[in-house]
Amino acid sequence: MIRPLIFNVLFIAVSVSQSNQWPQKFIDAMIDSNGVSISVSIQQKQFTSSSVEAAVIEILKKKHYIMDLPTETIFVLEDTIQTWNKVANQLIIDQLIEGDINIFHLLTGDFKDVTFDRPIEGKKDISMNFNVLDMGYSGHIKIKKSGQPIEVKVIYGKDQSMLILVTGYHKGDLKLYNAFNPLNAEVIDLRE
Numbered sequence: 416m417i418r419p420l421i422f423n424v425l426f427i428a429v430s431v432s433q434s435n436q437w438p439q440k441f442i443d444a445m446i447d448s449n450g451v452s453i454s455v456s457i458q459q460k461q462f463t464s465s466s467v468e469a470a471v472i473e474i475l476k477k478k479h480y481i482m483d484l485p486t487e488t489i490f491v492l493e494d495t496i497q498t499w500n501k502v503a504n505q506l507i508i509d510q511l512i513e514g515d516i517n518i519f520h521l522l523t524g525d526f527k528d529v530t531f532d533r534p535i536e537g538k539k540d541i542s543m544n545f546n547v548l549d550m551g552y553s554g555h556i557k558i559k560k561s562g563q564p565i566e567v568k569v570i571y572g573k574d575q576s577m578l579i580l581v582t583g584y585h586k587g588d589l590k591l592y593n594a595f596n597p598l599n600a601e602v603i604d605l606r607e
Contacts, residue, residue, distance in 0.1 A: 422516045437534045437541045440562030442524030447586045450475045453564065454583035456483075462574045469582075473592040477523045490595045491519065495606070506600040510607075516550055518577065521567055540565055544606045 434567050445451055452473045474480040482489045490497040491511070497506045501565045514526060532544040554569040554576075569580045 437543055437558065437562075438524070438526055438531060440541075441543075441556060441558050441564065442559075442562075444558070444562030444584075445474060445524055446476060447524060449587035450589040450592065452585055452589060452591075453581050456576075456580045456582055458578040458580070460574060460576045470488075471591060472522065473589045474523055475589060475592050477525060479592070480519060480523065481595055482519075483591050488591075488595065488597075490592075497595075499600060504597070505603060506537045506597050507603045507605060509605040516547055516552070518567065518569060520581065521545075521556065521569070522564075522579075528563065 418442075450473060452471065455470050455472060457468050457470055459468075460464075468484055471483045472480065478491060478493050480491050486500070486502050488499045488501065490499070494511045496509050496511050497507070498509075500507070520526075521529070528546075528549055529545050529547055532546075535542040535544070540557055540559055542555050544553070544555045546553045552569055552571055554567070556567050557565040559565060563584050564581045566581060568576060569574045
């Protein structure tokens with residue numbers, strides 16, 4: 416009688432630990448000592464309007480990343496965010512809001528306020544549904560079994576979502592992060 420109980424407890428413990436390996440695999444793929452660069456297609460839906468933009472995201476480490484879009488670049492270093500409007504040549508500097516959760520928290524593996532459902536394992540990929548209860552967000556992270564990202568979807572509300580499709584991925588050789596330096600930009604510093 417005790418032997419089957421021990422077997423069941425061990426089986427459940429092993430199953431839970433195996434199912435919890437996928438968020439860590441994703442973090443390991445996205446946070447590398449040489450940095451990670453991903454090319455993405457960002458599809459946003461806001462009620463009846465939608466948009467699609469190509470971007471490059473480079474992550475040096477948590478709280479050190481850059482996202483380059485056609486008309487703007489967002490550069491984050493620790494708790495400071497710099498948004499460069501390329502069209503107006505304006506650089507807006509501000510502080511990140513403590514406790515606010517954005518897409519970069521998911522991309523850099525900052526899952527402290529995120530709860531995951533049991534992963535759905537396919538032949539070549541894993542889909543991890545998640546919830547951010549405090550913000551009312553939900554979505555999924557889809558990865559290859561190596562941890563490499565395929566897509567991240569966040570649903571903010573009814574008819575409000577963002578889907579990031581990864582079209583390219585490589586480690587090291589960060590060009591944008593190390594070269595960020597808008598020249599002759601009008602600087603607007605909003606930090607207090």
